[in-house]
Amino acid sequence: MAHILLGVTGSIAAYKAPLIVRALHKRGHEVTVILTRAAQEFVSPLVLEVLTRRPVLADLWSTRGTGSSPGEWTQHIALAKNSDALVIAPATAHVIGKLAHGLCDDLLSAVFLATRKPVLIAPAMETDMYRHSLLQANLRRLVKLPWVSIIPPGKGFLASGMYGTGRLASLRRLILSVERAISPRLLAGKKVLITLGATRERWDAVRFLSNYSTGRMGLALAEAAYTLGADEIHILAAHTDVPLPKGIFHVTSTPSAQEMLAAFQSIYQRYDWLIFAAAVSDYTFPETSPHKHKKSDQPLSLSLVPAPDILSWAGNHHLPHQLIIGFALEGVGEGHLAADKLHRKRAHWLAFNEISPQTGMGTETNAITLLSRWGHHHTIPLAHKSEVAREMLTFIARESGTHF
16 A cells, blocks of 8 residues: 555664564555664564565665665665655654754664655653653654654553653554555544444343444444544444554443433534444333342343434434434345435435344454435445445545535
């Protein structure tokens, strides 16, 4: 998809460079690594050459593997020209200071000065170093360049054994930040609200009614919205089997259908796209016992009542600028039920997927048919849910522009 330059500097977090390379490769990107002299104390160039299947670059005067002509010493220009983004992860305080003041004494700093593609800088250092006023001033100086952005460090245990801010951003956040930088900003200016996961309708203190949804499709949609440039993404999360990234999304826990509806009603007016990927229970219990129901030898009958229908409520109360996107999981050959649901619930778009071992709840993959109130019928074939989510939002963003 893209050619990424990965600059690695002399931080203990450099040991994560092979993980970054592998993650970028899994997303289909090519990677060329630039190591500073200090970084070679922490990570082997040979390891990175094996993983990237490319020469690892370190010498400002070498032309090996850069695409420049033999004998030229302008490899930094060739590298900057032929890449789609420069990612510096980890970035030490020393390197950040050099870049902020235009100093250029090695290959990485020369490539930085020559680059006008997106540049992402991920600091990694001890807390007191990161919070130092001079370091913060250098970061502010760098982000004044319109093509430069900072991937903030996370909290965790640091090399000193202390706990604090300064740990290299998580792998997921790094990769998503890269893809946001190189993707078309189809959702720029939009605020997105997404429901995901399986609601749990409590019966007593230990038992509940639920379903097999893992939250993977909803998380994939949230990540796709982020990479496509959405200004804000708010997740209303029921139970999930996947961790939700910290620092990228605003997450509100909504365990039950009623709690999800209440949270939705309190905030939905602030958002432009409303995506309903949660598997909300169709039924709930009229009463919940605060105690554990004791087992007996007698048959047990339970009463159920309809749970709130959040998609229908949104369809009847949405604002003129809002786009409503729902999901319909139906049996094989029941696509007509999805078309009926689209109009009955007054959604703008509806993603229909079938119940099968490869699609629907609890799977890594999905295949959907996008229906719209304007007559669209777009099929997205079987693929990983992250790929399906990206194609789905890309298609909707491009087609909805003619109707809103």
